[in-house]
Amino acid sequence: MRIAVTAGISLLVAGLAACSSGGAAKPAKSVTASASQPAVSIGTVSLPDQPGPLVDTIGRQVKTARTMHADVQVASADGGTRLEQLSADVRTDLDSPMAAITVHDGTQPTTYAVVTNGIVYSKTDGEEQEPGKPWAKLTRADLPGLGDTAAGKLLKTILDQTDEALREVSGDTGLNLVRHGTFSGTATTEAVNGVQAHRYMGTTKTADMVSSDASYQQMVSAGLSKLSWTLWVDDRGLPAKFVVTLGTKDNKQAVHTASYTGWGKPVKIEIPAAGQVASVTG
Secondary structure, three states, rough: OOOOOOOOOOOOEEEOOOOOOOOOOOOOOOOEOOOOOOHHHHHOOOOOOOHHHHHHHHHHHHHHEEEEEEEEEEEOOOOOOOEEEEEEEEEOOOOEEEEEEEEEEEOEEEEEEEEEEEEEEEEOOOOOOOOOOEEEEHHHHHHHHOOHHHHHHHHHHHHHHHHHHHHHHHHHHHHHHHHEEEOOOOEEEEEEEEEEEEEEEEOOOOHHHOOOOHHHHHHHHHHEEEEEEEEEOOOOEEEEEEEEEEEEEOEEEEEEEEEEEOOOOOOEEEOOHHHHEEOOOO
């Protein structure tokens, strides 16, 4: 059986929202996740002028909103090359993250992942895992049964990449990046994605991130001493846009851009029907 690779997501960060506590989602053939209140009813808040308190405020407001849509793009700094692009509908109020992720790549078929309760359902356009079954069901519980085989290593890679994709769109790493950073100057106000937002610019030393996320060690080893970022937050304490600029010792740069819309609006995250799903363990 073939396994669809869900996402070639890099280890570099590009998101800002939050996965915070709440009721856990229950697996089902089809789940429609709806917000309990529309975005317009989310009240305004006072935005702190320090990174840590600001992140705390954003986390609370994101949980209140319950849902959002994210679009993430990774491109060369000159805009000439699009490296990655993904979009997702996300529940932000669950203990177990729930999202429907689409990965767009101009050189590869579009791939999809539905994540809920630690289970990943994945498919790639034009491919079947088994006859009549385009979706693969992947869980970390399958890993021990596959042992140190090529299939086991591939499954682990897919799950790791999907976890990275989920962090890209739900923003756990982005929040952490801002929390450990320093603002450059004072916030300004400007329109972004059709809303008025407060723009915060700052930098974060990559070495300061290693203790909380080992993936940053790769950046340190590659000569990335710091990351520059810009964050836009609206009056409700909800992120509208987050941009991270990455550079290396040879002065090559890439830009990660995450845009967030649809706060508090209903999202539909559908788990594939059992008859369309193949298991990696047979």
